[in-house]
Amino acid sequence: MHIAGLGTAHPPIRYTKAECLAAFESSAWFARLDTRAHLIARTVLQRDNGIEARRLAVTSLDEVFTIDPNTLARRFLTNAPALASQAGERALSQAGLRATQIDAVVVSTCTGYLCPGLSGYVAERLGLRCDVQAFDLVGQGCAAALPNLMLGQALLASGACEHVLSICVEVSSAAMYLDNDPGVLISACLFGDGAGAAVLTRQASASGRRIKWTDSTSLVEPSERHALMFEQRDGMLRNILSRAVPGLAADYAQRVLHTVLGRAGLNPGDVGTWIMHAGGRDVLQALEKRLDLQPSDLRYSAAMLREYGNMSSAFVYFVLEAALADGAAPGWWWLSSFGAGFSCHGALLEVQG
Template structure:
């Protein structure tokens, strides 16, 4: 499988940590939460948490504190199809392909629910063929990009498709929830809105760098699902985020990496670019230590986290795009995501030198 084109999209409004803290302190929610909650929010939004700004699908930060099921559902319906479409169209443009060239579309999200699913909205807006195979993947959280790409790989290998459009989109501002739980508050300070897309093909493209998917692996630990998940409360999604997540992510990421590298007869030193999901600053630190990397190895993940926050499933598309735009050295690249489940996925890519 080859990557022919990438596309990303975010809402236009950019909000800094300082602006978010000021809006929270001026909101009605500030008075509803206790002193400990105030301390948690101030600590996260005033210290260096690896995030400087986020893009949110909101006309003003006052809107983020309108937290009720109907408002959040409308926010997702209005923004998820638009962001997914924008990323998809940019991926198609990057691949030099038209919409009718696509045989299948795979769309992942966890921040909202639509029936019919998002794939139909993307197919309609991008003007994909009526006979396109459409798949909606839900409930995989931040890890979803790799399962999405794995399904694309399977479709291509089966011979059922020649070109697959992969899309991940998250409207985290449509999954807003606040209470006095520290994990809930930290989560509210981490996530941003955005979409990523890739055009996948059985054959390499004629232009641009050649990016080939060589091997992949997944690990799932359902017994640890309570460490990181959404739960339904009062008709809304409430994020469960625990302190064990950085260690879980690092441990699973190392196990997946070691297995795939062993199959390929490679070592960590052979990896020239690391395309890693970044759950947050603490997760990146844990990954760096567990994988025995240098801070510079995770520079693309850190840069995307600082500017956009945690974009959940869409994040690794941004990191991959950043590495390509920076003309990172060719050779073996490692692509990895992890999240709710608890699950972790990794893929070995071979990338042509510039």
């Protein structure tokens, strides 16, 4: 499998963490939450937490604090199809393909629910063929990008498809929930909205950079699902985020890395570019320590986190796009995502040109 084109999309308005804190302090929610909650929010949004800004699908931060099931559902329906399609259009353009050449589309999300699913909205907006194979993947959280790509690989390997469109889209502002729980509050300060897309092909492109997916693996440990998950409460999604997440992410990331590199006869020193889901600053630091990396090795993940926040499943598309735009050296690249489940996935890419 080859990645022939990439595209990303995000809402147009940039909100800094200082603006987010000011909006919270002036909202009705500030009075509803206790003093400890105020301290947590101020600590996260005033210290260096690795994030400077986020893009949110609202025209004013005041809208963020209107938290009810109908408002959040409308926000998802309005923005998820639009962002997903915009990212898909850009990936198709970069790949030099028409929408009618796509044989299958795979769309992942965890921040909202539609039936019929997002794939139908994307097919309609992009003008995909009526016989396109359409798949909607849900419930995989921040880790979803790689299972999405793995399904694309399977479709291509089966011979049933020549071109697959992979899309992850998250409207985290449509999954807003507030209470006095530290994990809930920290989540509200970390996540942003965005979409990423990739055109997957059986054959490498004739020109430009060639990105070959060579091998991948996954680990899923259901006994750790309560460390990071969504639950339904009051008709809305409530994020559960525990202190165990950075350590779990680093442990599982190391295990999938060693499995795939071992099969290829490689070691971590052979990897020249690291395309990692960030999660947050503490997660990046845990990855750096466990994988024996330098801060510069995770510079693309850190840069995307600082500017966009944690965009959940869409995040690694932004990181891969940033590395390509920067002209990162060809060779072995490592792509990895992790999240709810607890799950972790990794893939070895061979980049040429």
